[in-house]
Amino acid sequence: xxxxxNEDVEQLLSMADCIAxxxxxxxxxxxxxxLLVPRIDNLSPTGEAGAYYAFKQMGGAWPRKGVQxxxxxxxxxxxxxxxxxPRRVKQPKANGRWxxxxxxxxxxxxxxxxxxxxxxxxxxxxxxxxxxxxxxxAREDARSLALIGSxxxxxxxxxxxxxVRAIERVRVHSTRSESRSAFVREARLRHPExxxxxxxxxxxxxxxxxxxxxxxxxxxxxxEPGWLKSGVHISCIKSQxxxxxxxxxxxxxxxxxxxxxxxxNNVMPGTANVGKEGGTGWWNAPGNRFxxxxxxxxLVAGRAAARSSPDEITCFVNNIGIGLQFAxxxxxxxxxxEAAGLGHSLPDDWFSETVHP
Amino acid sequence: xxxxxNEDVEQLLSMADCIAxxxxxxxxxxxxxxLLVPRIDNLSPTGEAGAYYAFKQMGGAWPRKGVQxxxxxxxxxxxxxxxxxPRRVKQPKANGRWxxxxxxxxxxxxxxxxxxxxxxxxxxxxxxxxxxxxxxxAREDARSLALIGSxxxxxxxxxxxxxVRAIERVRVHSTRSESRSAFVREARLRHPExxxxxxxxxxxxxxxxxxxxxxxxxxxxxxEPGWLKSGVHISCIKSQxxxxxxxxxxxxxxxxxxxxxxxxNNVMPGTANVGKEGGTGWWNAPGNRFxxxxxxxxLVAGRAAARSSPDEITCFVNNIGIGLQFAxxxxxxxxxxEAAGLGHSLPDDWFSETVHP
Numbered sequence: 001x002x003x004x005x006n007e008d009v010e011q012l013l014s015m016a017d018c019i020a021x022x023x024x025x026x027x028x029x030x031x032x033x034x035l036l037v038p039r040i041d042n043l044s045p046t047g048e049a050g051a052y053y054a055f056k057q058m059g060g061a062w063p064r065k066g067v068q069x070x071x072x073x074x075x076x077x078x079x080x081x082x083x084x085x086p087r088r089v090k091q092p093k094a095n096g097r098w099x100x101x102x103x104x105x106x107x108x109x110x111x112x113x114x115x116x117x118x119x120x121x122x123x124x125x126x127x128x129x130x131x132x133x134x135x136x137x138a139r140e141d142a143r144s145l146a147l148i149g150s151x152x153x154x155x156x157x158x159x160x161x162x163x164v165r166a167i168e169r170v171r172v173h174s175t176r177s178e179s180r181s182a183f184v185r186e187a188r189l190r191h192p193e194x195x196x197x198x199x200x201x202x203x204x205x206x207x208x209x210x211x212x213x214x215x216x217x218x219x220x221x222x223x224e225p226g227w228l229k230s231g232v233h234i235s236c237i238k239s240q241x242x243x244x245x246x247x248x249x250x251x252x253x254x255x256x257x258x259x260x261x262x263x264x265n266n267v268m269p270g271t272a273n274v275g276k277e278g279g280t281g282w283w284n285a286p287g288n289r290f291x292x293x294x295x296x297x298x299l300v301a302g303r304a305a306a307r308s309s310p311d312e313i314t315c316f317v318n319n320i321g322i323g324l325q326f327a328x329x330x331x332x333x334x335x336x337x338e339a340a341g342l343g344h345s346l347p348d349d350w351f352s353e354t355v356h357p
Numbered sequence: 358x359x360x361x362x363n364e365d366v367e368q369l370l371s372m373a374d375c376i377a378x379x380x381x382x383x384x385x386x387x388x389x390x391x392l393l394v395p396r397i398d399n400l401s402p403t404g405e406a407g408a409y410y411a412f413k414q415m416g417g418a419w420p421r422k423g424v425q426x427x428x429x430x431x432x433x434x435x436x437x438x439x440x441x442x443p444r445r446v447k448q449p450k451a452n453g454r455w456x457x458x459x460x461x462x463x464x465x466x467x468x469x470x471x472x473x474x475x476x477x478x479x480x481x482x483x484x485x486x487x488x489x490x491x492x493x494x495a496r497e498d499a500r501s502l503a504l505i506g507s508x509x510x511x512x513x514x515x516x517x518x519x520x521v522r523a524i525e526r527v528r529v530h531s532t533r534s535e536s537r538s539a540f541v542r543e544a545r546l547r548h549p550e551x552x553x554x555x556x557x558x559x560x561x562x563x564x565x566x567x568x569x570x571x572x573x574x575x576x577x578x579x580x581e582p583g584w585l586k587s588g589v590h591i592s593c594i595k596s597q598x599x600x601x602x603x604x605x606x607x608x609x610x611x612x613x614x615x616x617x618x619x620x621x622n623n624v625m626p627g628t629a630n631v632g633k634e635g636g637t638g639w640w641n642a643p644g645n646r647f648x649x650x651x652x653x654x655x656l657v658a659g660r661a662a663a664r665s666s667p668d669e670i671t672c673f674v675n676n677i678g679i680g681l682q683f684a685x686x687x688x689x690x691x692x693x694x695e696a697a698g699l700g701h702s703l704p705d706d707w708f709s710e711t712v713h714p
Contacts, residue, residue, distance in 0.1 A: 006710055035623065042418060042425070044464060045420045046464055053465075053467075055394070055416065057416070059414070061410065066403075066404070070414070072460075074463075074464075076466065092711075092713075094467045094468035095468070098711075099468055099708070101469065106431075107412075107431075108403055108410075109450040109451045110450055110451045111431070111450075115708070117708075119710045119711075268389070268420075269389045270389065346360075349454070350360050351458060352452065353454055353455055353474035353475075354449075354476075
């Protein structure tokens, strides 16, 4: 049994590799050759006033690679008001650290093969999904990117865009000016060939962009329908960043997973503040068109059409993550870690038994 | 983070302790003070012909003890025909071993606190549930026990019965005579004070018994309705051991969990042999009365009545296990392991992260 670190995963897994293995997995999922284990968020009280405990689980089996993945998050969540708006904040209460873990099992022997933190892979797989969608939906000649958001996920989205299109110009906007400046400084160091700068408004950011990527923690729409010009591709990492009105301005919409619009919430009665987080939005509001949209697996497998003209406005909504992404990236990381001899090796007998369970 | 073994769990956890901590948990569950995370079995193909891969997950949060438990089983399953009957057999393919694991998290900090194999605890918690039910449903003066089954679970059921009633006489029957003889030999060594012997038939076994416990892997009823005498208590570890006709002969019936009659099966299309396992039975057949039966938590909390007369025929059906049992036993084992300094200690930083997940 191998214990890997975020640093190991970062060293082993490039965005390009991640996109390639995810495309293979989505194709299998479209063909009924991979099993999605739904995401369930289990919410219960914790000791801290106003906070709650969220235990999130998602999984997936990918027989082609002989793996079953399980990804869990074990978070203490608060909802402080920041800049006048309630935010959902995961508190690093485990000795100043967060707890998100991926477990990879063999579906050939049952053995637990690996455990590693989810953070680096989590960003890569979100990026990979949006990158794959962009590959099929954005114009081939897209050169300019508008990025709304400048946090950890925004970096993954930028990497994904650069992996699938010859992006030359990037504009970045987020509500916190220090954050966007820092993001731009770092991106210039990493990608000196890019023309990249921050903008003071979201509207200025999207002006002239071939591709708009939202990568925020916003609970409300971050784009105005009137800003969309013909031929643009829109990408977002959560459903709340868009709404039905904005989607109705688009010609072609693809969601990440059509089988599960959002997680199932399993809530202990009396758990503080959970209600505020919602679970409702355009995707389950009356008159929504969620059920009409094909999903990424169908797009990758050619069962849903890609962009069909340069003028179309296209949109990809990364509505929810799936454990199968961790099966795909996990199988690849494990293969590479074994070849490189990376990680801490623990006795397999600690994680198996002679007692018939 | 502490890695414990089955031997550690066995050393730390007695049946009496297990029953006590489970009673506390069931009371909280009845009061809405514990969160059940449903059991889901995820079934997909494996490399071996005729076999399939089963990844089972169940969990639960128990805020009083500040824990969230997750129990998984990662099994290669075949259905060989043994003695003319199809059996469900878990193949120990992980280097000759099985893979069932319990993960205990802190719902106060999010940290992963412990990992251990599930086998020993699995038997203790099944025994604890049936023992608690017997405590509330069997006659106080019950002295004689009929045990149908002589496998691993039967040993746990015997321990549970001895914990809650002053049993003096035990009769054991199972279809395999070598197995029942071996069981009796071992039980005599462990419990020399008991009058214990094997019988050639199930009917002879239950003759004159105050309590009948079934602990088999049978997919069909193991008792005949005509065998039930007034005042007897019946206990079983799976729904298939009884049926609606048998239950209709009883005056008072309690099930383990009313919220979830059986696991949810999440099956990948084309997975071999899964259909044979069923998912149907009396509990979802037309005319079944499952919904009328209170559950163990209601019984423990006094919301459902216990035995009310010496003549009643009572029955407890352990219809499905819940992850909350592992939260209860897990919290106790962890407390004891910390006090005793047992197990392998691994760096907490391996199982947490500085990256916001």
